[in-house]
Amino acid sequence: MNQTILKRYIAIFLFIATAAVNGWAATLTNRSFTSPNGCIIWNTITTGDSITAFDISYRQDKNSKTHHVTTITEFGVETKDGAGHHLRLVDTSDPHPVFETYAMIVGKKSICTNHGREVVYTFEDDVKRQQRLVVRLYNDGVALRYEMDNLLHTRVTTEHTTFRIDEGTKRWMQKWNEPYEDFYPLATTGNDNNHRWAFPALVEAAPKTWMLLTEAGIDGGHSAASLYNDKQATDYRVVADEQRQNTSGRWVSPWRLALIGGLEDLVASTLVTDVSAPCRLKDTAWIQPGGVSWIYWAHNHGSRDFKIVCQYIDMAVALGLPYVLIDAEWDEMGNGGTIGDALDYAQKQGVKVLIWYNSSTAWLGKDGAPGPHFRLNAPERREREFAWLEQQGVAGVKIDFFAGDKQETMQYCIDLLEAAARHHLMVNFHGATLPRGWQRTYPNLLSTEAVYGAEWYNNSPVLTDKAAAHNATLPFTRGIVGSMDYTPCTFSDSQHPHITTHAHELALAVLFESGLLHWADRPESYLTQPKQVKQLIGSLPTTWDETRLLAGYPGEQVVMARRKGRDWYVAGINGTNERVTLEFNIDFIGSKKTTTTVFTDSGNASSPWHINSKRKGRIVCEPRGGFVMVIKSK
Known part of the structure; x- marks a missing residue:
């Protein structure tokens, strides 16, 4: 075979081989994207x-x-x-x-x-x-x-x-x-x-x-x-x-x-x-997220007592919170007034009321669960109850003790959200399944529990030693998927003590997003805090325009920045039992025409706060400590 013919055969072979390889590559390309x-x-x-x-x-x-x-x-x-x-x-x-x-x-x-x-x-x-x-x-x-x-x-x-x-x-x-x-x-x-x-x-x-x-x-x-x-x-x-x-x-x-x-x-x-279904509500102007004063953490049966309920209405007024939650057993209220009297008192004080219900699907009255029971299960009862709430000017409901993840429960939750929307009622699901996108489809769902939250200081000592690391894990797990009714920021103790610092507790109200942010501590605990702390509690947004993680690792530490309008709220916590330095970059915020207030721990139990205006990206945190930095545009 002469050299010319050989070269032609080689060229033809190479062409066929190249075409085959290119064809196979195209097939593989179609199998990936x-x-x-x-x-x-x-x-x-x-x-x-x-x-x-x-x-x-x-x-x-x-x-x-x-x-x-x-x-x-x-x-x-x-x-x-x-x-x-x-x-x-x-x-x-x-x-x-x-x-x-x-x-x-x-x-x-x-x-x-x-x-x-x-x-x-x-x-x-x-x-x-x-x-x-x-x-x-x-x-x-x-x-x-x-x-x-x-x-x-x-x-x-x-x-x-x-x-x-x-x-x-x-x-x-x-x-x-x-x-x-x-x-x-x-x-x-x-x-x-x-x-x-x-x-x-x-x-x-x-x-x-x-x-x-x-x-x-x-x-x-x-x-x-x-x-x-x-x-x-x-x-x-x-x-x-x-x-x-x-x-x-x-x-x-x-x-x-x-x-x-x-x-x-x-x-x-x-x-x-x-990936969730678009909003199904035509009118959403009545949905108004905000802070809530909450009675249960300090007083398990407090909503049975008219005078204690009034204390929490007064606390909402003092702190500038728009809502008060009247919790379980309100249908048994006594000591000077009934639920009707409590609603009248809240209205006179300019505070809107949220009311608790037992879903009556999991933990029922025969097992010692609080009431009211069976008011929402049947469609006709639900309509009658929600119509009464709307007539009374009630702003929303907290519904508790759901029966897990089964299909029947999912349908019940959706029925509740749709009925509540017809009567302009915001909803907080407690003792319920994880958020899975309903907050877009039914924006009257402002929060869901589905978390080991501060309520457990009331139930058992399980959180005391583990809360700091747990809190530093939640922003990377449960907190990613939707509003979380953790009931954060308690400076005093419930039935069982907490060993997280004051600044750690305050930071949770920024780190843990919730459309209805329940402030769980006693009125006297909040009202004895420094003026700047009380002002922050009353003005803290519960919805955000932007969220950024600045630093962190699960169980160890987290620093997060959230924006509302032109203002930024930066918060961080230490999840360990050692003093650590939290380092983060906030240059993206800009420093012109802003004012800064920083809340950190003093390390002194008798005077726990250190409040200053030093804006910096390096903060030394006490064991189980934290900080909040508020950067406001002028």
Whole structure:
């Protein structure tokens, strides 16, 4: 063979090989896509022509090293009528953009942007039923859900979505319980006698690479879900709670979310509300977030006593708080007045009233639970009760003791929110499930408990030694997903002592966002504080235009900045038992035409406050201490 012919054969071979390689590369490209900023990467894992898993990785920017975050080792759903087995991929859409801007009344940010890229995988099972896996990549995480059409009186019985968290990986996860009240202890293994875990779950996947698992988009046809790793310690399955309701026609699952990025990205993320249904209320002008004086922490049965209730109404007036909560057993009020007298007194003092109810679904009267009972369960009773509240000028309700995550409870919560909105009542769910985006759909939901909060100083000594580290963990776990009714900032003691400092306690009112911010301490404790402290309590915003994490690590320390209008509130706490220096950068705020007030601990028990105007990004914190810095525009 002469050299000319040989060169031609080599050229043809190279052309075919190059074309084949380029074609294969194109196929692989179609099997992966990225977030709008290119930092979150979604890859398919295939065996032959079948997708067997999905891999998620992250890089801080396009020039950074890519870190593996998690693998979704299983996916798909099965239904009661036998469908959902042996899924086979039949189609994959091209990535297409998702974009909207929406406003929030309550939350870490007032104007939010839902900006992502979506791919839809269509699978067919062995009975020829199709189900779609919808995947969205955002700059701050991944959202996925399932869709099916043409169902006939059936329901999903099993979901296979499974996130792998390798052994040795640091994670902060709460053991599931009905009211979501427990700690988020640091662990590096999934080997535990407990195999059911609550959302949200925080994972340090790699250096400066974090993941928070949670869910959103629960409607009345769904139960809420939790994570199980009972089959394999590393594999956390999404398992829905009890659900008996069948459906026909179209079915869409809740969103399964993995918030991904640096801690600052997770803390600022609005992904939970981004993927939730838009606001369903036409008129929201009557929804007015604000501070609340709260009786229960100091007086368990205080709402039975008219004179004590009046003290808390007077406290609201003295501090400039717009609301007072009249808690459990108000239907038994005595000692000089009834609930009607208390409402009249509050109205004369210019204070709006919130009133407590037992949901009567979990802890009932026969078990010693406080009342009133069974006033909200039946639709006709609920309408009658809410109409009476509206007529009396009551501003909202706190509803307590819900029966976990089952579908029936989710429907009941939505019924309550819709009925309350019809009667212009704001809502606080207590003893209830985790926020999963309802705060966007029903903005009259201003707060939810679902947290081991200051109320537990009343119940047992469990918080005394653990509160500081717990408080420094919550901004990275529970606090990310929605308003949190922690009932913060208590300077005195309830039934059991606290050993966090005054400045630590004050900082919690900034760090823990809640549309209805309940100030739980005794009137005499608040009213004996320095003038500047009382002024801050009365003027502190309960909704924010912007939130930034400035420094921190779960369980150790946190520094956060929140903006309201042109004013900034910077707060930090020390979660350890040692004196530490908190360092952070606030140059982004600017210093021209501003005034600064800084609240720190003096270290002197008899005179605990040090209040000054020194603006700086380095503050020495006492053990279990904290600070608040208020930077106001002139």
